[in-house]
Amino acid sequence: MPRDLPVVWGLLDDRPGHATQVQGIGDALPWPMIEKPLTFGWLSRLDNRILGASALGLSRVARAGLVPPWPDLLVTCGRRCLPVARWIKRQAGGRTRIVHVMRPSISTDIDLLVLPYHDRQLTNEEVEVIRVTGAPHRVNAARLAEGAQTFLPRFAHLPEPRIAVLVGGPAHHVRYRRDWARELGLRAVALAESLGGSLMVTTSRRTGSHAAAELAMTLKIPHVIWKPGDPEPNPYLGMLALADAVVVSVDSVSMVSEACATGKPVHVYGGDRLVGHKLKMLVTRLFKEGRIVALGDPFDHAPPPPLDAAGEVAAVIMDRAEQWFTQTTRVNAALSEAG
The missing domain is CATH 3.40.50 (Rossmann fold)
Structure with missing residues (x-):
């Protein structure tokens, strides 16, 4: 060199x-x-x-x-x-x-x-x-450590285990039902209740205001929710860093990849609604590698090392x-x- x-x-x-x-x-x-x-x-x-x-x-x-x-x-x-x-x-x-x-x-x-x-x-x-x-x-060890330090004060009051919920929205390769956001919320709440924990929820612009409101109505347990347009900085990295497990909708390759970069149990929503060939191939591979389970199924094995393409x-x-x-x-x- x-x-x-x-x-x-x-x-x-x-x-x-x-x-x-x-x-x-x-x-x-x-x-x-x-x-x-x-x-x-x-x-x-x-x-x-x-x-x-x-x-x-x-x-x-x-x-x-x-x-x-x-x-x-x-x-x-x-x-x-x-x-x-x-x-x-x-x-x-x-x-x-x-x-x-x-x-x-x-x-x-x-x-x-x-x-x-x-x-x-x-x-x-x-x-x-x-x-x-x-x-x-960009979800790597250094950025996760920074996110944990920056955002811990916003989530410190939440009971552990804390579960991050990453919510996307309808896309051409996913056929969500009309009440998809409510269903996702109820399943995430059930997971948190089974563990005695809480939720850290972030939505995206694709979620839409109506779906975000339906999701928020299901959150009857300790939680923090962030939506685009909120005055506080987006705590996405902090959620990933501080989570003990992650729930993610599978409409975004990037978001699913970032969830699997945490090295924590990842529960996916929407895997049964996929119509796009590429996303189906990705989700199938992640299942085979033991990186994800369907939301509602137990994650009963040690997660693989963080995904780091x-x-x-x-x-x-x-x-x-x-x-x-x-x-x-x-x-x-x-x-x-x-x-």
């Missing part, structure tokens, strides 16, 4: 679920990551095979933020970021290494493809692929570092500026 640290950029799609996966990998790397938030114009709707290696899909403001010195390592996620990543690699004379998360429509220029098991395998043998369970995320990806990148980064950042910068 060169003495100078490699320059690492993370391209952040304006879709939070994509950006979080990039940031999670950045958190797991030993080098600082420079975040490059991206916004897009109408050209980003074009097929990547048409856009090729270009920044045409970017807004003018986002394009202005992509200037030398070009990165040694570029981490991306999602369809819209990939043409931009390939364009950056061209500007850097091919020296930039691209780590891309999610199955691409075109794999040219990718050095390491992070492909979840719930996605289809890539047939292109020229691309190195690492398969992961779930999605990379971001750490797995970072470990592979570190293993490739000696081979990948043969130029110092200063030399890369000089060559990029000369080009």
Whole structure:
């Protein structure tokens, strides 16, 4: 490895679920990551095979933020970021290494493809692929410790065991019944009552005000509930950190992955309502790995180690570092500026 640290950029799609996966990998790397938030114009709707290696899909403001010195390592996620990543690699004379998360429509220029098991395998043998369970995320030991310290005062009065309840909402790949939120609430309450504990509940924007109100009406035991728009900071990380068990609705790959990152018993709601092939594959795998049980069933075994796709990806990148980064950042910068 060169003495100078490699320059690492993370391209952040304006879709939070994509950006979080990039940031999670950045958190797991030993080098600082420079975040490059991206916004897009109408050209980003074009097929990547048409856009090729270009920044045409970017807004003018986002394009202005992509200037030398070009990165040694570029981490991306999602369809819209990939043409931009390939364009950056061209500007850097091919020296930039691209780590891309999610199955691409075109794999040219990718050095390491992070492909979840719930996605289809890539047939292109020229691309190195690492398969992961779930999605990379930012829920790691350090952030959980910080969340526990920050939010303990808000939950210290709740009887133990404390159960975190992570509530999503209807999505195209889940067919919830009209009274789904009430059913989830009643089952979570029953779990807490069976253990003599309490609930820490957080909803999301997809939950909707009507469902959130129905859920809140079921909470007849000691609890704290947070909803988007509440004046207090979102205690999501604190709930995960302080929970003795987690209840999660299975409409979000990220949320289920983050629940399993705690290393605590995870009870899922909605596994029998899935219609999307990808999410079905993920939930089936998590059941087989012993990471989850259906809400209402006992979690009667020791949970597996925390799910850490971001750490797995970072470990592979570190293993490739000696081979990948043969130029110092200063030399890369000089060559990029000369080009």
